[in-house]
Amino acid sequence: MSVLNFIINEIFGQGAIFLALIAMLGLILQKKSVGDIIRGTVMTAIGFFVLSQGTGIVTGNSIDGLASAFNTMLPQASGTADIDMSIYGTQIGIVMLLAFAANLVFARFTKWKTVFLTGHMLYWFPYVFIAAGVDAGLTGGKLIGLAAIFTAAYMIISPNILFPYVKAVTGDSSFAIGHPTTCLSLLAGTIAKFTGDKSHSTEDIKFPKSLNFLREVSITGSFVIAITYIVMFFILKGNGFNPGEVWGYAGGTTGIFTYIFTKAIYFGVGVTILLLGVRMLIAEIIPAFKGIAEKVVPGAIPALDCPLLFPFAPNALIIGFIVAMITSTLTILLTAGMFPTVIIPLTFTCFFEIGCAAIISNAQGGIRGCIIGTAVAGIVMVFLVGFGSYFFGHTINNWMLVYGGQDFSLWGIVEGLIARLIA
Numbered sequence: 001m002s003v004l005n006f007i008i009n010e011i012f013g014q015g016a017i018f019l020a021l022i023a024m025l026g027l028i029l030q031k032k033s034v035g036d037i038i039r040g041t042v043m044t045a046i047g048f049f050v051l052s053q054g055t056g057i058v059t060g061n062s063i064d065g066l067a068s069a070f071n072t073m074l075p076q077a078s079g080t081a082d083i084d085m086s087i088y089g090t091q092i093g094i095v096m097l098l099a100f101a102a103n104l105v106f107a108r109f110t111k112w113k114t115v116f117l118t119g120h121m122l123y124w125f126p127y128v129f130i131a132a133g134v135d136a137g138l139t140g141g142k143l144i145g146l147a148a149i150f151t152a153a154y155m156i157i158s159p160n161i162l163f164p165y166v167k168a169v170t171g172d173s174s175f176a177i178g179h180p181t182t183c184l185s186l187l188a189g190t191i192a193k194f195t196g197d198k199s200h201s202t203e204d205i206k207f208p209k210s211l212n213f214l215r216e217v218s219i220t221g222s223f224v225i226a227i228t229y230i231v232m233f234f235i236l237k238g239n240g241f242n243p244g245e246v247w248g249y250a251g252g253t254t255g256i257f258t259y260i261f262t263k264a265i266y267f268g269v270g271v272t273i274l275l276l277g278v279r280m281l282i283a284e285i286i287p288a289f290k291g292i293a294e295k296v297v298p299g300a301i302p303a304l305d306c307p308l309l310f311p312f313a314p315n316a317l318i319i320g321f322i323v324a325m326i327t328s329t330l331t332i333l334l335t336a337g338m339f340p341t342v343i344i345p346l347t348f349t350c351f352f353e354i355g356c357a358a359i360i361s362n363a364q365g366g367i368r369g370c371i372i373g374t375a376v377a378g379i380v381m382v383f384l385v386g387f388g389s390y391f392f393g394h395t396i397n398n399w400m401l402v403y404g405g406q407d408f409s410l411w412g413i414v415e416g417l418i419a420r421l422i423a
Contacts (some may be wrong), residue, residue, distance in 0.1 A: 008093030015119025029291030047280030054274025099151035136419035159303035178303030180407035188373030196365020217314030218268035320358020327378035339386035391416030
């Protein structure tokens with residue numbers, strides 16, 4: 001158990017260590033010099049942490065205020081979980097190892113070559129599938145077996161079916177996406193293909209010379225976030241709430257101007273750091289992974305985190321985020337009372353999963369396709385969370401209200417149905 005816990009918690013459970021070891025193995029297999037191996041290993045870990053810090057600033061210092069405003073205005077989520085998922089750590093770890101081993105074997109001996117390397121998602125998918133099984137009443141071998149099958153199936157199927165869409169964005173086969181954006185990205189990309197025109201890309205939007213600064217996604221994003229907070233300020237006041245109390249600056253030395261300015265600039269800071277981390281990670285892990293692709297799993301393609309797509313169409317990222325926030329919020333209001341839980345706007349899912357879907361839909365259908373595709377994805381996201389509450393109501397429902405609405409919800413619903421049949 002000590003060895004198992006070390007592997008689970010200190011290697012698979014730490015994205016930076018996991019990817020650094022993958023890079024080190026790849027460089028060793030390429031017979032690089034000791035200096036190159038050390039450099040590539042350490043720089044991979046640094047790139048991962050830079051990416052993580054950027055993500056943390058966006059979610060924890062910028063758009064978190066939007067989530068808190070919605071949480072204040074809408075009733076609190078009902079159906080607090082009554083099963084403590086922290087006691088299932090060993091089962092989650094076993095599922096993680098079994099699924100990753102199955103992924104390697106499948107990539108080695110079949111034509112589907114992606115290897116799932118998104119560190120934190122290696123944990124969260126087993127977490128979701130164990131939770132769905134526990135909610136259905138499964139225990140022991142049935143619980144671990146079903147969760148392992150679903151986790152392995154996801155790691156194998158999802159990056160491979162999305163890969164053609166990712167390739168259309170990047171123009172090469174250097175990496176795939178291993179992230180719960182797949183169902184929303186496939187939906188948005190397919191809709192965009194039939195409703196848009198990819199010759200009119202979001203990245204070709206013309207700005208007057210005086211507004212050329214808007215080509216910088218960090219600046220554009222900061223303006224968008226500022227406007228969003230201003231609108232939310234008046235919505236809070238219109239509904240009888242004190243924005244200063246909701247956002248925590250009431251009674252302090254600063255006011256609404258400083259609060260909004262800080263949140264907006266933090267978004268630009270976060271995106272800038274995030275994109276730097278993406279470039280560093282791509283520059284290190286892709287060349288290093290060639291050793292594994294040549295020696296261990298011939299033709300293997302690393303499936304990595306969704307922010308790796310962000311530099312390819314940053315305008316689409318911002319457009320998708322805005323459109324999804326609007327359509328998902330309207331859908332929540334129109335479906336109030338339909339589901340056994342209160343749904344709040346999924347700010348994080350709108351930015352990351354639907355942001356990725358926006359980039360993919362732009363490659364398929366340009367500006368119009370991007371808008372239509374992400375608008376539909378924002379609506380579907382709400383229904384996935386709503387229906388998912390039937391299958392996570394006693395375990396991780398509140399967690400899914402923040403991080404669900406995509407593959408977590410869709411695959412969890414399917415597994416929950418099967419688990420109930422088995423139970």
